[in-house]
Amino acid sequence: MAADHLLKEELHASISDPALDTMNFLNGITHRYPEAISFAPGRPYDGFFDVEEIFGHIRRYLDHLAENGHSPGEIRDAVFQYGPTHGQIRELIADSLLKDENIDVPPEAIVVTVGCQEAMLLTLRALFASRDDVLLVASPCYVGITGAARLLDIELTPVEERADGLRCADVQAAIRAERARGRRPRALYVVPDHSNPSGVTLSLEARGELLELAAREDVLLLEDSPYRMVSPGRQVPTLKSLDRDRRVVHLGSYSKTLFPGARVGFAVADQVVVDRDGSTGLLVDEITKIKSMVTVNTSALGQAAVGGMLLAADGRTADINVETSRYYGDAMQAILRELDETFPEDERTALGVRWNRPTGGFFLTMDVPFRVDNSALERSAEDYGVIWTPMSYFYPQGGGANCIRLSISYLSQSEITDGVKRLARFIRDETAARVPSQPTRKPTSC
The missing domain is CATH 3.90.1150.10 (Aspartate Aminotransferase, domain 1)
Known part of the structure; x- marks a missing residue:
């Protein structure tokens, strides 16, 4: 050279x-x-955006900190300093997920990320440890997940998306074909609601079948559903709200619903991780470790703005959308x-x-x-x-x-x-x- x-x-x-x-x-x-x-x-x-409202959102969040006993120094640090890697508004996100989506998880199961794109990248990095691990995706599929997988040298296994979305029989056939090749299907990435690019929505029955398949075949479902709160009518329940076996990692974003420029997303990863010595933790803790080496933390001002918006809506983003x-x-x-x-x-x-x-x-x-x-x-x-x-x-x-x-x-x-x-x-x-x-x-x- x-x-x-x-x-x-x-x-x-x-x-x-x-x-x-x-x-x-x-x-x-x-x-x-x-x-x-x-x-x-x-x-x-x-x-839908008004520049002047940004200041009100941040002010509301700072007032919330004061009302909850934070000192002036702590409030100053909350917007000027790096902040915790796992995020500052996890409690507000958990409250909103419960009210909006009936997703009942503790704040400790959430990590706040730089948009959903970082949530994807970090989750893939945590889960895919071997060259034999493969990620199943719909074909066609959102380029953000395929690009993240490519950056991490993760092999993709496309599953044809039909007119009504992914079908369990096709997913199961892909899983078994990969195992026959000596590879391990680790997870399936799915956009169940009004998907990008096709616009397809999975039925409630198909969601139940996917959850049963994930448990039976020992794979995880990576659920990315950014269009629910900005779509008219009653929405089908999320995979995560139907999840009883902790098979779903829910990847979220406020870019479509609240504030695109804030670049605030999150991952809900409440799967239990067991160490060789028998000690246990959550998958979100491992994802947070990786985040500390990638973006350190998510913008404090971005979180403050989104936090203020969640407070104004009492956590019900559906109401303000x-x-x-x-x-x-x-x-x-x-x-x-x-x-x-x-x-x-x-x-x-x-x-x-x-x-x-x-x-x-x-x-x-x-x-x-x-x-x-x-x-x-x-x-x-x-x-x-x-x-x-x-x-x-x-x-x-x-x-x-x-x-x-x-x-x-x-x-x-x-x-x-x-x-x-x-x-x-x-x-x-x-x-x-x-x-x-x-x-x-x-x-x-x-």
């Missing part, structure tokens, strides 16, 4: 992972075409209505276009009769002024070549209406431009 440069092949292999490149490409497209309507980002709608969930629910209905009107049934059948109909969350998926790759996305952005996400980004071992993901979270209803019209022009023109002599490729279902 020359003194003035590094060889990329000598850096960690995850840097060359296509998933990292594709997300960078998507971000670049968005910046290059700022006038395009973007169905790509999964970020919350800006209209009534307007939010209505907004996103209306946005989802708006795009489904626009798609129905823009593509009448006879035309969508002739074109080979179809989409699913999520009941909440931020995302839906759409099949189209042509390959949707980065070059197609570039044409869509430049010539039609509309951006979307290729579903191929979300398949760990290939797939989704004829599918796109559409996000409704960041757009107004007028933008959704205009965006669907632009998307329709792109789809019709792209379909018509296919070379007649080439065989029609059957769309791969999302």
Whole structure:
């Protein structure tokens, strides 16, 4: 190696992972075409945020500390100093989980993290000890978990997600196939509610079957469910609230429900860990040790802001997300209505276009009769002024070549209406431009 440069092949292999490149490409497209309507980002709608409220949230939390007997010096340290690695607002989170989700765990079973992404990374690092340990994921799957696994050199085993979500028979077959190869299925990562990217929600029956399977096959379930409190209607109980055998590690975030910029998430890991000498502790304690070597602690100001918001809501985040969930629910209905009107049934059948109909969350998926790759996305952005996400980004071992993901979270209803019209022009023109002599490729279902 020359003194003035590094060889990329000598850096960690995850840097060359296509998933990292594709997300960078998507971000670049968005910046290059700022006038395009973007169905790509999964970020919350800006209209719910008020800068002045931040100060009130922090003040409320500091008042709470004073009311609970903290001295002025302790209050000062609570916002200026590093703070405990396990977090400062665990009691408030535990209270909120019980009131919102009927998840009854002690504060000591919770670690506060830098968003849910850190919760994923730390949990994977704690659980996966051998090269023979594998992580089961849905296919398609959220890129945050696949990227974290790649950084940690953890092998992934994709399980096909059906139209109604993961099926126990498919998960069980994957577990047994991995064991036949001499590997240990350690955990299954699942987004049971309005999942990213597909928008699918697991039924109550499917959740019960997954819990039974986890106990029977001795695997853990890593539950990530950030869209529940911002989706309309009554939600199916979380896996963790149904968990009687401590099979579920619940990964949480306040980025969608309260304050994205605070970057406050958490992990609930109440699994008992037994040492060789017979002493016991909780999995969360081991996760916290790792956190001390990664981020040391989660931002004290971020925790104070989120803590103040939880206090204002008396722990019931569902109550303060009534307007939010209505907004996103209306946005989802708006795009489904626009798609129905823009593509009448006879035309969508002739074109080979179809989409699913999520009941909440931020995302839906759409099949189209042509390959949707980065070059197609570039044409869509430049010539039609509309951006979307290729579903191929979300398949760990290939797939989704004829599918796109559409996000409704960041757009107004007028933008959704205009965006669907632009998307329709792109789809019709792209379909018509296919070379007649080439065989029609059957769309791969999302």
